[in-house]
Amino acid sequence: PIKRAWWREASVYQIYPASFKDSNGDGLGDIPGIISELEYIKKLGVDIVWLSPVLQSPQVDMGYDVSDYKKIYPPYGTMADHDALIKGLHDRGMKYVMDLVVNHTSDQHPWFKASRSSKTSSYRDWYIWRPARRHAQTGERMPPNNWESFFSRSAWTWDETTQEYYLHLWASGQPDLNWENPQVVEAVHDVIRFWLNRGVDGFRMDVINYISKEPGLPNAKVRKPGFVQKAAEHFSCGPRLHEYLQDIGKILKEYDAFSVGEMPDAEPEDILKAVGQERGELAMAFQFEIDSIDVGPSGRFEQGTFSPTVLKKIVNKWQTFMLSNSGWNALFMENHDMGRTVSRYASDTPALRTLSAKMLANHLAFQSGTVFLYQGQELAMANLPREWGMDKYKDIECLNHWETVLENYPGDLLKQQMYRERYRLVGRDNTRTPMQWNSQYPHAGFMPTNSDNTVPWMPIHPDYPAWNVANAVADPGSSFHHWRKALKLRKHHMDIFVYGVFEMLNIDVEENVIAYIRAVTEPSQALIVASFSAEEIWWKIPQRARHFLLDLSTDTTICNSNAIVSELGNYASRNDIRLV
Numbered sequence: 001p002i003k004r005a006w007w008r009e010a011s012v013y014q015i016y017p018a019s020f021k022d023s024n025g026d027g028l029g030d031i032p033g034i035i036s037e038l039e040y041i042k043k044l045g046v047d048i049v050w051l052s053p054v055l056q057s058p059q060v061d062m063g064y065d066v067s068d069y070k071k072i073y074p075p076y077g078t079m080a081d082h083d084a085l086i087k088g089l090h091d092r093g094m095k096y097v098m099d100l101v102v103n104h105t106s107d108q109h110p111w112f113k114a115s116r117s118s119k120t121s122s123y124r125d126w127y128i129w130r131p132a133r134r135h136a137q138t139g140e141r142m143p144p145n146n147w148e149s150f151f152s153r154s155a156w157t158w159d160e161t162t163q164e165y166y167l168h169l170w171a172s173g174q175p176d177l178n179w180e181n182p183q184v185v186e187a188v189h190d191v192i193r194f195w196l197n198r199g200v201d202g203f204r205m206d207v208i209n210y211i212s213k214e215p216g217l218p219n220a221k222v223r224k225p226g227f228v229q230k231a232a233e234h235f236s237c238g239p240r241l242h243e244y245l246q247d248i249g250k251i252l253k254e255y256d257a258f259s260v261g262e263m264p265d266a267e268p269e270d271i272l273k274a275v276g277q278e279r280g281e282l283a284m285a286f287q288f289e290i291d292s293i294d295v296g297p298s299g300r301f302e303q304g305t306f307s308p309t310v311l312k313k314i315v316n317k318w319q320t321f322m323l324s325n326s327g328w329n330a331l332f333m334e335n336h337d338m339g340r341t342v343s344r345y346a347s348d349t350p351a352l353r354t355l356s357a358k359m360l361a362n363h364l365a366f367q368s369g370t371v372f373l374y375q376g377q378e379l380a381m382a383n384l385p386r387e388w389g390m391d392k393y394k395d396i397e398c399l400n401h402w403e404t405v406l407e408n409y410p411g412d413l414l415k416q417q418m419y420r421e422r423y424r425l426v427g428r429d430n431t432r433t434p435m436q437w438n439s440q441y442p443h444a445g446f447m448p449t450n451s452d453n454t455v456p457w458m459p460i461h462p463d464y465p466a467w468n469v470a471n472a473v474a475d476p477g478s479s480f481h482h483w484r485k486a487l488k489l490r491k492h493h494m495d496i497f498v499y500g501v502f503e504m505l506n507i508d509v510e511e512n513v514i515a516y517i518r519a520v521t522e523p524s525q526a527l528i529v530a531s532f533s534a535e536e537i538w539w540k541i542p543q544r545a546r547h548f549l550l551d552l553s554t555d556t557t558i559c560n561s562n563a564i565v566s567e568l569g570n571y572a573s574r575n576d577i578r579l580v
C-alpha cells in the first residue's frame, strides 16, 4: 500500500526564471522578480516551487550548463536574493526545489577547464575523453562512436590541445561528467549537501538516468541516413544508475528532501526501480511518453500527430503500473521543453482556449501522482504566433536543428516550412516567452514600466492584452481560478484524488473523451470526464460509473467539497451528460 507522504499530497509550480518577472529592467527575469510575485503563487494554491537553473552559467542552454554549482548567476541575483526566496516561500508554507544538473557541466566550469588542459591533469578523468577513430577508407579522423547529440550533429567534439574527443550528449558546451570517477560522485554529493544545508527542500534532477553510460560506449544501431544515430539505449538507465541513485537517496533521506528525476527514454521498470517506495532512491520521476505522442520516433521535430486515444492508453498504463507497484507518478503535460498544451493537445482559438485549459486541468489534476504546473499553463498561454520568423526563436535545440535543415534541404521551401511548423507546435521556445502579468504596453508587466527602451530577452506573446494574470485573477471563470479550485478540491479529497485507486473507462473505445474513476470506497468516488472534441457532444455514462458522478466537465466550475455532494445528487439519475 502507498504510504502517506507530504510530497505525494503536494502540487508543484515550475518557474522558468528568465521569463517569470524582471525586477530591474534588464530584460531578463530574476529572483527579486519572483519574490515580488510570491502572493500570486500562493493564491494559486501550489505547495512547492521548482526553479529551472539559477546557478552561474554562460547560458549556452539557458542555465542547463553550470559553470559554478555554488554561485547564483548574477543577472538572476545574489546568494542573499536566493536565500530570501527560500525564506519567502517557507514563510508562506511553501517549499523550494532546485534544478540539479549533474549529468554534465558547462565547458566553462573550472573542472572542465582543468580536464581539457592536459591528459595528465588530475581532472582529466572527470569527463569522458576518447581518442579519435580513423575512417576505414579515407583515414579521415572520426569521433569515437556514432552517437548523435540531442542538439544535432555528433555528441563528440575534438580538442586540439590534447588531441582527443570529449563526450557531450547535449551542446559541445555541456561536456558529460564521468560518473565512473568516485571524485565526481563525491563532488556532486557535496553540491547536494551544500544546497540542502542552505534550506533548499529538494531537487529536480536533470536527465539523471543518463549518468551511467554503457561501458565501451558502443556504436548505436543505424536507424536513419547519415553517420550520427540516436543512441539513448547506450546511456539511458545504464548499469550503475541505481547504485548512484541509492547513494543520492541516502543523503536526501537525511533531510526528508523532495526529489523528482527527469528520466527521458526510460522504461517503466527502470523508473519503478528509481521511485519504488522501498527503494530509497527518488520519490518520483518524469517520463516522456505523453510528450512523445505527437513527435516522430527519430526526433521531436519529425512528424507526429496527437491522439486522445493514445493519451488515454499512456495515462492508464502509468496510473495502473505505479499504483500496483507502490511507485509514484509525476504528473505534467507542460514544461520549459515543449509546446503549450492548449495549442498542442486541444485548441487555442478564442472560443475554445479557456475551455481547453480547464478540460486539460481536469484531466491532469485528478490523476494519481504529484501534480506539476508550468508557469503560464494556469493562464492558458498559447504557442508562438505562426507569423513569427526564426529570428524570434532563441532555443539552441531548435536553432541547431534549423541549421541542419538549411544544410540538408537547401531551397526545399516545403520541407523547411514543415520543420518551421514543427518548431511552432512542439519547440521549446513556445513555453519560454515572458509571463504575461497585465495588459500594460509594451511589456505586459514583465518588466518595470521605466524600461520601455529595453527589449526583453525573448519577445512577449502579442496576445498579452487579453491573456494575462490581472485579467485571469479578476475573472472567476478563468482557467486560473479553475486550476486554483482543482488543486483545492484535490486537497479536500486526498483520500480519493491522492491515495485513491484509479480506473480508466472505455479504454478500448476510440473516442475524443478520456474518463476515469478515482475511488476509495463507495460512495466516495469521482468520475472525471475530459472531452477533447471541439464540438459539444453527449456522452453516455458507462454502467460502471452510473451511480455516482462528479461532473468536472469543462462547462461547470469546480465545486468546493460540500457543494460537490449536492452536485452529485442531481446527476445520479441521469444517463448521459453534456460535455462542452
Ligand code: TEU
Binding pocket: 061, 064, 065, 101, 150, 170, 206, 207, 262, 264, 300, 336, 337, 397, 428
Ligand atoms: O531536458 C532533457 C529532455 O528530455 C528534453 O530536453 C528533451 O530531451 C529535449 O528537448 C530533446 O528532445 C533537460 C532540460 O529540461 C533541458 O532544458 C536541457 O536542454 C537538457 O536536459 C540538457 O540539460
